[in-house]
Amino acid sequence: MSLDKDTVARIARLARLKVPEEELSTLAGELSGILAWIEQLNEVDTKDVAPLASVSDVTLPMRADKVTDGGIAGNVLANAPGGAVYVDPTDKNAGGFFTVPKVVE
Amino acid sequence: MTALTDLTLAELAAAMARKDASAVEVVDAHLKKLDEHRALNAFITETPDKAREMAKASDARRAKGEAGLLEGVPLAIKDLFCTDGVQTTAASHILEGFVPPYESTVTANLWKAGAVMVGKTNLDEFAMGSSNMTSYFGGVENPWKRKGDNRKLVPGGSSGGSAAAVAAYMVPGSTGTDTGGSIRQPASFCGIVGLKPTYGRCSRWGVVAFASSLDQPGPFARTVEDTALLLQAMAGHDPKDSTSAPLAVPDFAAAARNPAVKGLKVGIPKEYRVDGTSAEIVALWDKGVEMLKAAGAEPIEVSLPHTKYALPAYYIVAPAECSSNLARYDGVRYGLRVPGKDLVELYENTRGAGFGKEVRRRIMIGTYVLSAGYYDAYYKKAQQVRALIARDFRQAFEKCDVLLTPTAPTAAFAAGEKMDDPVTMYLNDMFTIPASMAGLPGISVPVGLDKDGLPLGLQLIGRSFDEETVLRAAAALESAAGFKGRPAGY
Numbered sequence: 335m336s337l338d339k340d341t342v343a344r345i346a347r348l349a350r351l352k353v354p355e356e357e358l359s360t361l362a363g364e365l366s367g368i369l370a371w372i373e374q375l376n377e378v379d380t381k382d383v384a385p386l387a388s389v390s391d392v393t394l395p396m397r398a399d400k401v402t403d404g405g406i407a408g409n410v411l412a413n414a415p416g417g418a419v420y421v422d423p424t425d426k427n428a429g430g431f432f433t434v435p436k437v438v439e
Numbered sequence: 440m441t442a443l444t445d446l447t448l449a450e451l452a453a454a455m456a457r458k459d460a461s462a463v464e465v466v467d468a469h470l471k472k473l474d475e476h477r478a479l480n481a482f483i484t485e486t487p488d489k490a491r492e493m494a495k496a497s498d499a500r501r502a503k504g505e506a507g508l509l510e511g512v513p514l515a516i517k518d519l520f521c522t523d524g525v526q527t528t529a530a531s532h533i534l535e536g537f538v539p540p541y542e543s544t545v546t547a548n549l550w551k552a553g554a555v556m557v558g559k560t561n562l563d564e565f566a567m568g569s570s571n572m573t574s575y576f577g578g579v580e581n582p583w584k585r586k587g588d589n590r591k592l593v594p595g596g597s598s599g600g601s602a603a604a605v606a607a608y609m610v611p612g613s614t615g616t617d618t619g620g621s622i623r624q625p626a627s628f629c630g631i632v633g634l635k636p637t638y639g640r641c642s643r644w645g646v647v648a649f650a651s652s653l654d655q656p657g658p659f660a661r662t663v664e665d666t667a668l669l670l671q672a673m674a675g676h677d678p679k680d681s682t683s684a685p686l687a688v689p690d691f692a693a694a695a696r697n698p699a700v701k702g703l704k705v706g707i708p709k710e711y712r713v714d715g716t717s718a719e720i721v722a723l724w725d726k727g728v729e730m731l732k733a734a735g736a737e738p739i740e741v742s743l744p745h746t747k748y749a750l751p752a753y754y755i756v757a758p759a760e761c762s763s764n765l766a767r768y769d770g771v772r773y774g775l776r777v778p779g780k781d782l783v784e785l786y787e788n789t790r791g792a793g794f795g796k797e798v799r800r801r802i803m804i805g806t807y808v809l810s811a812g813y814y815d816a817y818y819k820k821a822q823q824v825r826a827l828i829a830r831d832f833r834q835a836f837e838k839c840d841v842l843l844t845p846t847a848p849t850a851a852f853a854a855g856e857k858m859d860d861p862v863t864m865y866l867n868d869m870f871t872i873p874a875s876m877a878g879l880p881g882i883s884v885p886v887g888l889d890k891d892g893l894p895l896g897l898q899l900i901g902r903s904f905d906e907e908t909v910l911r912a913a914a915a916l917e918s919a920a921g922f923k924g925r926p927a928g929y
Contacts (some may be wrong), residue, residue: 349806352791371862372751385822389878390636393686409540415776
């Protein structure tokens with residue numbers, strides 16, 4: 335499978351990655367190379383083979399459906415790159431909000 | 440008296456238990472080494488103040504008779520483990536300045552056992568790489584050099600800083616993570632021991648995620664016994680990681696102290712004899728077989744027919760999972776934010792500026808193979824091939840107890856070599872990826888030096904959750920090889 339510049343631009347858009355126009359053709363070459371190399375998997379007969387979903391042979395345990403954590407809104411918001419807005423600035427764990435550019439006009 | 444920094448982890452723990460040295464003295468001796476060898480760029484963040492504080496607390500615990508398994512032992516932590524109050528970057532610009540308000544389970548277990556953190560080590564960005572050259576904070580230099588050649592060599596990757604720090608005697612042990620070989624390959628390149636446990640043995644909680652069905656934390660040290668001691672403290676069930684196995688932790692150190700391999704069946708997979716492997720590595724592998732045979736083990740040839748497909752299948756599964764995991768870096772909740780005119784542009788600007796080349800490449804491959812219309816052709820196909828790889832191993836382990844293979848197809852290479860084509864770099868992990876795809880435990884043990892004086896390792900792979908046999912065979916190989924190599928000047 336060979337990818338052209340437009341396809342690479344579309345993948346970048348899907349992945350929410352800004353890729354400068356001048357990098358698109360290099361990337362198209364690299365990604366095509368990787369995909370061509372991956373194509374060798376087509377040699378393998380996988381008819382009736384169930385895809386492996388987990389490597390674990392161990393049955394993983396269920397846990398009780400209980401709240402075990404919480405009341406740490408201050409920690410959750412501590413690294414917000416655009417700053418956070420708190421419901422009650424004197425008690426950050428009371429809750430708050432991440433900030434984003436205006437979405438609704 | 441031997442310098443404190445020359446002692447193995449077990450010797451260091453014993454010296455502190457005898458009160459020959461305090462944890463504060465031990466940590467100071469190691470922090471001095473961090474100072475001396477800063478040019479290796481093994482650390483992204485050094486934490487000397489925290490280290491001295493932790494050492495003081497350790498001495499206080501010992502005085503009260505409350506010493507843990509790793510009491511007072513200084514360790515370096517791969518900067519992929521979240522550490523409470525200490526910057527955690529994953530070697531990415533997008534996480535620069537991120538200070539987690541919580542501690543990963545594995546590191547919490549280590550501190551509970553009494554260990555002391557000296558700093559956070561450098562790695563390939565988001566653990567994606569085999570050379571440590573993709574770090575936003577610059578590559579790590581391998582303390583080893585070719586004889587008569589002053590060029591800087593890479594330490595391997597992705598856990599290159601952790602491996603270099605142990606090889607340069609800055610710490611007796613460190614943590615890494617292994618997704619496709621990120622512990623075993625750098626261990627081989629740096630002449631030390633590195634162990635990837637069975638998937639599920641160590642909790643992934645608080646470890647920055649790359650490919651969740653493959654990622655597994657594990658230890659580095661200079662001896663098999665030290666590696667076992669570290670694993671002992673790191674491992675265990677964690678309700679916070681739903682894939683962590685609810686199994687008791689065996690006495691790994693006891694297994695490592697018992698190098699009895701009489702009658703042990705050692706499988707030699709014939710498909711690992713591939714073109715492109717250096718002749719010296721093939722010779723070393725044969726030597727390793729002879730060593731285990733001389734120790735009483737029984738080598739048998741086995742077949743793992745789908746070996747050559749592990750690598751291309753990995754390069755579908757790992758990027759697919761990476762593209763999902765890395766969707767969280769959106770410039771809203773943590774990390775870098777590059778403003779845009781609207782929300783979508785904020786995402787695109789942030790991620791475009793925050794991720795390096797290799798990470799962007801893998802996100803795009805992952806996005807493509809998971810996109811509508813391609814899922815069956817790529818991701819489903821890869822997971823089917825993965826099932827066949829796992830079946831190969833199951834069938835081999837009906838005939839043998841452990842597998843012996845090379846760890847990497849070459850010794851450490853120079854910075855800049857193999858950088859032109861991503862696929863060439865990917866081939867470095869050809870011997871480590873199959874076990875990763877099957878979730879099996881593997882260890883790299885330094886066995887000899889090549890003609891340039893660079894260390895080479897051999898890999899032992901075991902059955903699921905049978906690290907004990909792996910450690911026993913590794914200890915036998917270590918004792919037969921008697922590897923005493925040490926990089927000049929360290």
